[in-house]
Amino acid sequence: MVDLDTGKLLLARFVSVRARTEQLAEGLSDADASVQAMPDASPTKWHLAHTTWFFEAFVLREGAAGYAPFDSRYHYLFNSYYEAEGPRLARHLRGLLTRPSLEKVMEYRSCVTEAIRTHFTGLPSHLLELIELGCHHEEQHQELLQTDIVNLFGSNPLLPAWHPEEPGASVSSEPSELRWVAGRCGAVEIGHDGAGFAFDCETPRHTTWLAPHALASRLVTNAEWRAFIDAGGYQNADLWLSDGWAWAKENLIEAPLYWRRGVDGDWSGQFGPRGTSALVGHAPVRHVSYYEADAFARWAGARLPTEAEWETAGSHLHPLTGGFPGPSEPGIPEANAPYAFLQQMYGELWQWTASAYLPYPGFRPAAGAVGEYNGKFMSGQFVLRGGSCATPRGHVRASYRNFFYPHQRWQFTGVRLAKDL
Amino acid sequence: MVDLDTGKLLLARFVSVRARTEQLAEGLSDADASVQAMPDASPTKWHLAHTTWFFEAFVLREGAAGYAPFDSRYHYLFNSYYEAEGPRLARHLRGLLTRPSLEKVMEYRSCVTEAIRTHFTGLPSHLLELIELGCHHEEQHQELLQTDIVNLFGSNPLLPAWHPEEPGASVSSEPSELRWVAGRCGAVEIGHDGAGFAFDCETPRHTTWLAPHALASRLVTNAEWRAFIDAGGYQNADLWLSDGWAWAKENLIEAPLYWRRGVDGDWSGQFGPRGTSALVGHAPVRHVSYYEADAFARWAGARLPTEAEWETAGSHLHPLTGGFPGPSEPGIPEANAPYAFLQQMYGELWQWTASAYLPYPGFRPAAGAVGEYNGKFMSGQFVLRGGSCATPRGHVRASYRNFFYPHQRWQFTGVRLAKDL
């Protein structure tokens, strides 16, 4: 049984998440919202509708007596990958949906949002839990919506700007010197500790063992990446994983995604939500693949952190502020003080870890169709940690496990180095 | 030197063609106009802009003193395949252009149309010829615009209707019995005879030799095609060209494009400009590939006509009315009377011929960049004749050579049989 206050909070959060998604779509034309620039990405319209379908299929269908689907054909169109929910439009065909129009999809959103509000009070707790899951699900799509629209605009020779203000453009500060921060070692616990929401893949909390190691205090910068390029990093097979080398050669990779050459042929600009802009040397490098991150680390005489190393360090910092409570606060042992030097852990860029995305010991997928949410992707991908400028604030936490294939780089991905001690 | 009346007519035609294209785009959303459903097709927006670019690049650039390009970047975006005009957006990427918007493209159209009107009077004759070519070019894209939008809507699981009225839906009449009409044989002349406009590939007029043969008086019908299916036509390798068989098996071809099964699994409907509709047995079958047309003909104990056979017969009928002047008219020898039985020669469906698209003896491509218009496509394609319901009326003539690859079938293609006598 959910108590009244919790229910109110959840409803408020639901309303707010729904509104935020629609805000992100503002300024996009029906065409912008319809086109799929590559199979990995989805159209804005599809994100808008799919997140709505989630509530319709998993909550309203069971919990809202008398609710008639907005359009019964949408079940086929906007299911993403839930095999248990039946056949669906193949992923690479999502860009064919010029109909329904953006306007119609917004109507679908309103209708479902309203239906949830109407039926909210009477919902049983397992459906309220699905609403909570649906909010987090929608927040994930808020981030994807942003990376996918940047990808679309970045594929258009006109390179149109999406937003005047780049999300998370917090690079005005001066570059900081890189410090190595020793992490805890020995037996540590990682995984979600049970307070607040978490996806199934973050559980169960469990013990793991860390060897002596240190993490870089900040992310790798554009200037450092530029040095890697100038040192022939993209031409030196010794630095690369075998699969990464094959990927780089086949796709003619020679710089981060969205880097652009100036008229003199030199790397001087990049593309992003604001359109094109100059490369800022001390800003963290973004849009690199795992393969590139790994090669860079090898070149730098370092390695990528494991997810356990990252989480152990990250759990000492506050996800929203990035701040360290400080040794003077009660319960913070002096020994943890070095963690205060860690910067950009949260909300700047997703940081590739050296950990494959695999189940934690004792992992059990959630029951029902939403059990397909995470577990079935546990092969071939690597974990990223920390959240990016495009990640909703409430979506960031120490135990969060994001995951992508090692060649993918259209997300806001960056690099934090680590080393053995 | 172009005389005044000719000039006036040309300008009027130009204005009318431009307006017709825009009329075709009415009712399409920005999204509809932007998406490319397959590499062979282009977005409506692209057709609208490319036909405009043609006048800007080939006429205004030289002939309109002081004309500044509407947007200099459009030269890259909207060149189709003219190597001489420099690099251009790859064909399969045309669907990425959510910007410029449809509205902006319409502005581009107006601007160029207006500039042509403004500068028209002073243009030298070779540029007036390019305007005439540009009008015919735009008429070709009017047809492609229609087939491409039908293709887009036909790829959308919602199967939206484009137009309430299907172009050329002239199937209310009763089915006619098929008659065999003997054609002229011996030395005949084909190719454009010099009166009025023609593309370079229709020239020079030349002699060819026809063996005794007959043409079917009408096109193959849906009912006849259905009999072919029921007789196992799509499962009998003996009937097929080797490449056609491989194509059909690889693509799981088992009926004309856009045919649809009813709930009982039977072929009972089709998709078209009006959305879905019932299959009408006596209507001519449409959207079949050369491979299918050839297999059907073999099954029927017949063959496809050559383009010379078709043109020789077609030149006895009036392209606009499809009518035969009749034996009583002066100059029409009695011997040609049988041609009066030919139906659906013009303006119903493009009819596959058994002729590869190759240069006529003595063919010379037009000079300049427009020399790329036709000649460079002369390998691997087959000629179609007659024009379809989507072909502008003034665009139809006996000598017209349309051409497509043998597997393509998203055009309004049909089948007329022929046989040796």
Add this chain to the structure above:
Amino acid sequence: MVDLDTGKLLLARFVSVRARTEQLAEGLSDADASVQAMPDASPTKWHLAHTTWFFEAFVLREGAAGYAPFDSRYHYLFNSYYEAEGPRLARHLRGLLTRPSLEKVMEYRSCVTEAIRTHFTGLPSHLLELIELGCHHEEQHQELLQTDIVNLFGSNPLLPAWHPEEPGASVSSEPSELRWVAGRCGAVEIGHDGAGFAFDCETPRHTTWLAPHALASRLVTNAEWRAFIDAGGYQNADLWLSDGWAWAKENLIEAPLYWRRGVDGDWSGQFGPRGTSALVGHAPVRHVSYYEADAFARWAGARLPTEAEWETAGSHLHPLTGGFPGPSEPGIPEANAPYAFLQQMYGELWQWTASAYLPYPGFRPAAGAVGEYNGKFMSGQFVLRGGSCATPRGHVRASYRNFFYPHQRWQFTGVRLAKDL
């Protein structure tokens, strides 16, 4: 009913053809005979077995009472493309057959050859006709065996020599100056005239119409091709068919197949049956695709001949000697004397024509499974005429229609120019 002498001649020819094939395989190891270097080519072992299967499946099965198949599984392995003969090993998998061994395949050959000899006398005439067809079929494979083994060795970085003597290495003579030889025009007859063997696709003999034209007296040379390269021929899109340009760019084509650069980066050698050798300037260029031949012709201000032009000229020369009977011989009108200047018409290189491979007017495929022999390949390919150094002498005739796709060039292909008069 076949008379005795005809029968004797046929049997002698059969024995001789069988022996010649085996002679071609001499010196090849079991490995050489087993590997398939590309899907277009077949292993020697497969050629040896398939030509044997032809006699077993089409003659012995019906005509040899009591004949038990050598190995019943071979029917699946060695059928090439006869759909009527049932399922078969996919073409691209022919290189997997390391078993049966080359020795075993030779045993298969002996067994079938012997069985044909044994049963020959009693065979009905339609089976004798199939033996004759089988001999011509095997001669075709004799040529393919050679081009395929050259292809295999040319794909091996060691570039092993196959034969010390290059087939048809008749280039010791001095280069001749190119002359233009005017051909007959007006109504001419082409196609097999009924004397001796011909494939179904060479029939029926029929009238066609030739416009005034001339043929080059000799083939294009390596030196002329080199000038084409030096003039930027492979970089100038204007010269190319659209499909050809795409093919050349995608496959990085910049010279004929088997041309090789020397240490100075210059084209100085080529690979062939004898291994590597120096390029001889006045030797005819070989191993070019239709696309290349067509581009070269355009660059040279000429075109390729049609197959009717070629055959009309070729029918004045003797296929075996290439010689012209001369004006003094009875029945040779003075007007044909210019044909005496034509060189290298037969037995040097297959000459690409500008004619698509299509059925002649009135064409009827042979009855039965062998009806699949030719007709089903009549789309997308171009006709070549004349025969090459690898073509068995008795296999060359004026009406012979060889055919390949326009991008293929591993056959012994060359170029004769033509022009309009």
Add this chain to the structure above:
Amino acid sequence: MVDLDTGKLLLARFVSVRARTEQLAEGLSDADASVQAMPDASPTKWHLAHTTWFFEAFVLREGAAGYAPFDSRYHYLFNSYYEAEGPRLARHLRGLLTRPSLEKVMEYRSCVTEAIRTHFTGLPSHLLELIELGCHHEEQHQELLQTDIVNLFGSNPLLPAWHPEEPGASVSSEPSELRWVAGRCGAVEIGHDGAGFAFDCETPRHTTWLAPHALASRLVTNAEWRAFIDAGGYQNADLWLSDGWAWAKENLIEAPLYWRRGVDGDWSGQFGPRGTSALVGHAPVRHVSYYEADAFARWAGARLPTEAEWETAGSHLHPLTGGFPGPSEPGIPEANAPYAFLQQMYGELWQWTASAYLPYPGFRPAAGAVGEYNGKFMSGQFVLRGGSCATPRGHVRASYRNFFYPHQRWQFTGVRLAKDL
């Protein structure tokens, strides 16, 4: 400095390994040894030559004064993937090498073996270490040679038998009941402990943490796999990883590789080194991919073991005998007695683990070109443990990490289940 006895042992081992490889190739024809049935596999001839090249390139080139390469072109042909050693024949082209012949490759082997023997005494220790590495390298290729030749023969419609005796055909014993054996938990050490040879990727030995778990006492059997099939295991998406499901559907996977249907359509046989044979229900299932193993485990309510779980258990058993020393032996604590129930840990089938192939904490690749041996493959693959019937006996050890992509199954792979306690 290597002492005399160690040196003698190494030389003896070298000679013996070289001889064993050649023994494996006995009975193969030149053709068998040349063909590459799929890009993942290599021809026998290539294995024979590449293992020889390893000694030539890494030992003789530096350590054998006056040694002239057997054939300098072999460096290009037989380098596998060592970028530091320069360009090389692309992997998928290894099957083009019909020359050098098998006989010539055997000559190459003798020559290099002899040269190593001749120069052995004077070699510095780092080259002796490379000889030791080369022996282990060659043993790996001994296994690949077997799996690749089985793959070739299994791709031949004739399904030829390779060896009368199937390697490791130790299935005559009765099936044992499956028991669950609890493993050690808490902090454990894994990785090579320094005694004897190990590859770099097995080091450093390090602590890891195990949660409570149990391992199955034996491998999954054919009968159990058959039950999985009958229960619709290959049709139930819920059981599969997303990538695995896509792989299975695209490749029409419905049973282990090499399983064969009988005439009644039922799975009743399999292909292997002995050719075809009946499926034995109690024999361990072989030739399954990680995707299949993972789906089976999920269906069985279990999971795959981690490599740390496997190694911790495996280190209690003797790799050669598979036996457990027993509680009575000195130093074997009573607590380890349950491990005695583990069967088929070594030398039967490689067992998929749930662990991605990643570097151990503190991993450093070997110096020089051989540093490419292992580390660069550390993405996208999964670890297998235990060794198969095709693994040389001396090559089996508890810390050994084999690795393949999750879709690969032409190795002798099997499944041991695990579960959480």
